[in-house]
Amino acid sequence: MSESDQVTDTNSEVSGVAERYARALFDLALEEKAIDAVEADLARIEAIMDESEDFMRLVESPVFTADEQLSAVSALLDKVGMSGTVGNFVRVVAQNRRLFSLPGIIKAFRKILSIHRGEQVAEVTSAQPLGDDDLTALKASLKEALGKDIAIHAKVDADILGGLVVKVGSRMIDSSVRTKLNSLKIALKEVG
Incomplete structure (x- = not known):
């Protein structure tokens, strides 16, 4: 290939x-x-x-x-x-x-660049720009979890309100406040 x-x-x-x-x-x-x-x-x-x-x-x-x-x-x-x-x-x-x-x-x-470098790309969305320390810690956590070098592509989307949305390949971890509020809203509708 x-x-x-x-x-x-x-x-x-x-x-x-x-x-x-x-x-x-x-x-x-x-x-x-x-x-x-x-x-x-x-x-x-x-x-x-x-x-x-x-x-x-x-x-x-x-x-x-x-x-x-x-x-x-x-x-x-x-x-x-x-x-x-x-x-x-x-x-x-x-x-x-x-x-x-x-x-x-x-x-x-x-x-293409990530393949060339032997990395995997993580698309990270946050409500506010992440600092260098945050990016370094996130990169280290992802490298430990995935066992590969990680290239982080960070985006800012204030609509997520807080937390992070991390997408690596076909995997997505959504810990955004918006998603949590939507889940709570759905749970409350089911109870009510």
């Missing part, structure tokens, strides 16, 4: 288009010995998507032309000072009318 097959097997949510683009970006980053820089820049792009509803509309909406997407993406990348491999890559994605695949491309890139 090739590395590409392993990515497909571990994440059926990622489209073939996203995986092909991610593989091309990974191969380029590997060739340029810039894997860490590309990983960091992709995290910056993802943070922009998470923080900007306007940017997400641009990414998700099919009504914008390729030229409009390329122009807007170029202006944003220039504003945040992102050039180089990831800046050029995002421009190519926009020019090819594949901007809608950008979230999947980032996810697929992380999966």
Whole structure:
């Protein structure tokens, strides 16, 4: 089984288009010995998507032309000072009318990178940003439980109210306050 097959097997949510683009970006980053820089820049792009509803509309909406997407993406990348491999890559994605695949491309890139590093990815959602100490402790706990090195991809979602949602492969541990309140609500309906 090739590395590409392993990515497909571990994440059926990622489209073939996203995986092909991610593989091309990974191969380029590997060739340029810039894997860490590309990983960091992709995290910056993802943070922009998470923080900007306007940017997400641009990414998700099919009504914008390729030229409009390329122009807007170029202006944003220039504003945040992102050039180089990831800046050029995002421009190519926009020019090819594949901007809608950008979230999947980032996810697929992380999966490919984790396989390359021999790690397993844990997607961790918290109500507030986790500190370095919290991330280190969580990483150590997951490594002990799973017996593998862990790469943590942390997200913030205030809607979970508190606690954590941890997803590793097909496993999910949901200790969020929102889920606990929903369970209590259901239990109270059954009693009443």
